[in-house]
Amino acid sequence: MELIESEILELKENWHDVYLKTICAFANTRGGKLIIGITDKKILF
Numbered sequence: 001m002e003l004i005e006s007e008i009l010e011l012k013e014n015w016h017d018v019y020l021k022t023i024c025a026f027a028n029t030r031g032g033k034l035i036i037g038i039t040d041k042k043i044l045f
Contacts, residue, residue, distance in 0.1 A: 007032065008026070008032035012035070012037075
């Protein structure tokens with residue numbers, strides 16, 4: 001499975017409350033996925 005950030009996929013290394021804005025943006029558009037625990041370079045934590 002290739003993970004590429006886009007309008008519907010956001011990769012984050014760890015959780016910060018500011019990501020709630022991303023979740024709200026997904027909810028107000030086509031939806032999306034926020035994956036916590038993976039960097040932009042696809043390294044899992």
